[in-house]
Amino acid sequence: MIRWAPRPRRGRRAGTGRPGVQVWGIVAEAVASLRGRTVRAWLTAAGIAMGIAATVATVGLSSTAQAAVSDKFDAVKATQVTASLSDEVVASGLFPTTEDSARVRGLNGVVAAGLVCESSQERRVSRTDSDGFFRSAPVSAVEGHALEAIGIEVVNGRAYDSGHGARGDSVVMIDTVLAKDLGITDVSGSPVLFIDGDRYLLIGIYQAPRSETGFTRAAIVPVEFCLTEGSTGFGGPQARIRTELGAAEQVGGESSVALWPRDPALVQVAVPPDLSDFRQGVEGDIQALLLGLAAVSLVIGAVSVSNTALVSVMERRSEIGLRRAVGASRRAIAGQFVCESTIIGVVGGAIGTVIGVNVTAVVSLARDWQVAFDPLLLAAGPVVGALVGVVAGVYPAWRASRVAPAVTLRS
Known part of the structure; x- marks a missing residue:
């Protein structure tokens, strides 16, 4: 009696499994990579933290000082x-x-x-x-x-x-x-x-x-x-x-x-x-100036993250080539580097938010202002940090995904 044996299952290339498993695997690899480079990761996150702190403090102090500035303008006006x-x-x-x-x-x-x-x-x-x-x-x-x-x-x-x-x-x-x-x-x-x-x-x-x-x-x-x-x-x-x-x-x-x-x-x-229009113009100009300075800090933080990630790609060419040789897809390699930058951005955003809130509180107490803070800023800080990390990690991730495994292993 002839029995048909089941067809053997073909092996999957690394990084091409089920989407859920693949995503968690990429996240786990990114976390393990950052833990192995703790000092560099913290220093990179500090750049984003400074930009987020400047942004949060600027928005917080602007809203806090608005009432005090308005009262002074109104007193002069009337x-x-x-x-x-x-x-x-x-x-x-x-x-x-x-x-x-x-x-x-x-x-x-x-x-x-x-x-x-x-x-x-x-x-x-x-x-x-x-x-x-x-x-x-x-x-x-x-x-x-x-x-x-x-x-x-x-x-x-x-x-x-x-x-x-x-x-x-x-x-x-x-x-x-x-x-x-x-x-x-x-x-x-x-x-x-x-x-x-x-x-x-x-x-x-x-x-x-x-x-x-x-x-x-x-x-x-x-x-x-x-x-x-x-x-x-x-x-x-x-x-x-x-x-x-x-x-x-x-x-x-x-x-x-x-x-x-x-x-x-x-x-x-x-x-x-009537100084109301003049008051609003002054408040708007000051807030725009401070937000512009905060945006410059964020750009500097993003460039710092991108530069660090790009250096990391150059240093880890052998690792990337080995993973590519054993079947890791370009998407998985790129995803890992983007994930690393995103994690750094989230950590920097959270730290920057805490610093910005404390700066707002200290300055307000020193000036005898009543603190007026939008709770949405607490969530916006880590989100903005994550976005900065994603943008900063795109080019290094693309460079990592283009590493040729054979050439890298020979070198």
Whole structure:
């Protein structure tokens, strides 16, 4: 009886088995290869980690700082309004009164407002009535309510009030810089100053904000000193107004009527422009610049990975040739090198994400910012690192797959 024997099964070439088994085999070979070159793998991953860390920190700090930057821009936009009387009114001998400024303070959205006559010339300020020792300084007339509107802070003594002005008291306040120049540290003992020979009682030392250069190294007296005909050394009266956020336009439109209801057309109102578009442009430009720098870091990391992988291909030509000789396909060889680069990219991306998050947190705490971080960045870091690894490993993998087994084994 003739029996047909089963046909023997042909052997499979290495790397051409079932897809699932083949993929896991390639991954296992890649992991084993990286474990045998630990130092090189970590150094290569560090290049990607730096790029990912720069990217994550840039995005994190941009979103964190956005609220702080927006608050500062909005505060500048909506808190300063100036209403000035025309020269025609001043030349006619008419002056606004404290009752006029009280109407301005009654407008909705006004935080503080008062009359100010800024200095038109510097005057001699000394501690004695002789000219032996003096300092030239601007002297402005400021209503007590305007101190808050300008942002003047009393650091020693006290500020004058409406009673001083109503009685015509000769009182004065000086800036900290002028006080230092005159050798005055405090107002204890009721020191006296002489302004162009006129005697004034020093009741307070103040510090002006940096933006108010006209009140730095200066002296201020009650506003009533400039609201009379014949007063010299002062510019025209104006109302300095500080508003709530977003109320500048409305207050600016109403302040002329409140300050000079006799003829509002004679009042010139200066309202800061809307800075929202400028703010967004600045934020966008800064973020684009930082992201560009982060992208350069990623490119450097990718080139580092590609260069390392290419050197590895040159060093492992004998290994690659042996595997090709025993049946490994070109696809399997290329897949192993791409897998190695991808693993390095994932590790570098994870490390870079951790570094970027910590940098964002440290900088935010140092600047007293509230941390605003998108959770998607935690996943995006390793993903971007993997993509960089794949792109960086394509050319070395192609070079490895083109290694000829016979020539390599002979060499």
